Amino acid sequence: MTFADQYNIEKTLAEGCFAKILLCRHRPTNTTVVLKAVHAELTTIKEFQKEFHYNYELSHHHHILSAYAVAFQTKDYYVFAMEHAPYGDLASNIGPNGLHETACKQIAEQLSSALGFMHSKNLVHRDLKIENVLVFTPDFTRVKLCDFGATTKKGLLVHKVKHTWTSCVPPEQLELIKNERFQCLPISDSWQFGILLYNILTGNPPWQSADWVKDQAYSNFMKYEQRKTTKVPDSFRRFSPRLMRCFRKYLTHDPEDRCKITEVVKYMKDRWVECRISASKSATLIAPHHHDQDSCIYLNQREGRLSGDESKLRFKRMMSSYGLDIPIDQTMVRRRVWDWLSTCDGNFDPEIESLHALDMAQ
Numbered sequence: 001m002t003f004a005d006q007y008n009i010e011k012t013l014a015e016g017c018f019a020k021i022l023l024c025r026h027r028p029t030n031t032t033v034v035l036k037a038v039h040a041e042l043t044t045i046k047e048f049q050k051e052f053h054y055n056y057e058l059s060h061h062h063h064i065l066s067a068y069a070v071a072f073q074t075k076d077y078y079v080f081a082m083e084h085a086p087y088g089d090l091a092s093n094i095g096p097n098g099l100h101e102t103a104c105k106q107i108a109e110q111l112s113s114a115l116g117f118m119h120s121k122n123l124v125h126r127d128l129k130i131e132n133v134l135v136f137t138p139d140f141t142r143v144k145l146c147d148f149g150a151t152t153k154k155g156l157l158v159h160k161v162k163h164t165w166t167s168c169v170p171p172e173q174l175e176l177i178k179n180e181r182f183q184c185l186p187i188s189d190s191w192q193f194g195i196l197l198y199n200i201l202t203g204n205p206p207w208q209s210a211d212w213v214k215d216q217a218y219s220n221f222m223k224y225e226q227r228k229t230t231k232v233p234d235s236f237r238r239f240s241p242r243l244m245r246c247f248r249k250y251l252t253h254d255p256e257d258r259c260k261i262t263e264v265v266k267y268m269k270d271r272w273v274e275c276r277i278s279a280s281k282s283a284t285l286i287a288p289h290h291h292d293q294d295s296c297i298y299l300n301q302r303e304g305r306l307s308g309d310e311s312k313l314r315f316k317r318m319m320s321s322y323g324l325d326i327p328i329d330q331t332m333v334r335r336r337v338w339d340w341l342s343t344c345d346g347n348f349d350p351e352i353e354s355l356h357a358l359d360m361a362q
């Protein structure tokens, strides 16, 4: 058939090398659907049927994208229909500094449930990344796993997934030579889950590739994970010891030691991100006693990407959003910030902290 027989194409949501994702209105039922149109030249009908079949059969899980019982072929495409995710994918929802801890916990819980369900059916997703998680509510209380193009039965021999980020490839697969096949196992999803968790918490993957020879960030983490050093890698220093324990289990270099996908549920009641103020060399760790995580601020972040002027501007904007408008009475500001910080932590000692950030506002 042709698209025009039954569908009005309203928008192209995404277009990759292999497929187009189209937002459409199905005229006979007047419903909005998304059509995944896979280039017939670039895939086999068997591969298309496999993706559609897995997606459709897994659809009844609350956190797996629903595919409808609709598949057809046009001149150029194999097509199947699915529900529309109104807020797009996770990649387009994460800012440069990642998401709030509460949102990350919700996402982690939902995805571990979806992947745990797949693993219970002896299926491995194999392409878990932020682009393959769709958002249904703006507060992330409903997200769903999508793209079952690489999904494979546990134990089958497979090639590496093509067209994915190197940061998502588990170390045991990086080490393979070209075209070498390996056994498909659920622990590769566990690895990708660990990477995704870091990615949503910080806005970036933890390293470029899990190659301990070429990638310093990975090599640092691997030494820590294998207890060759107690030094927490810089890029993980914002996390609590409990979350570090969890990361160690997901991102273990040796696949045999890697945890099951659902391990993360054991860490839901723990604090994940610690509140650090690294304004001076004697940076104090401030762990608020209450659970209002919005009160966590990172002043003068080590990884800060802003130039001095941008930081000043941003800081001024932040102060004015708290009612401290410019021109600022610095003594007054300092006193109010001290007061606020001491309510966060009884141990806070204003003598020790220089709060360099305040000087930036001057």
Ligand SMILES: Nc1ncnc2c1ncn2[C@@H]1O[C@H](COP(=O)(O)OP(=O)(O)OP(=O)(O)O)[C@@H](O)[C@H]1O
Residues within 6 Å of the ligand: 013, 014, 016, 017, 018, 019, 020, 021, 034, 036, 065, 082, 083, 084, 085, 086, 088, 089, 131, 132, 134, 146, 147, 149, 163
């Ligand atoms: N049902 C949907 N609702 C809204 N957006 C969607 C939907 N399905 C897919 N998308 C968007 O389209 C993008 C690509 O979808 P999908 O991963 O299924 O295609 P793909 O060609 O297999 O991609 P790739 O091979 O690059 O992983 C998603 O990252 C998402 O942004």
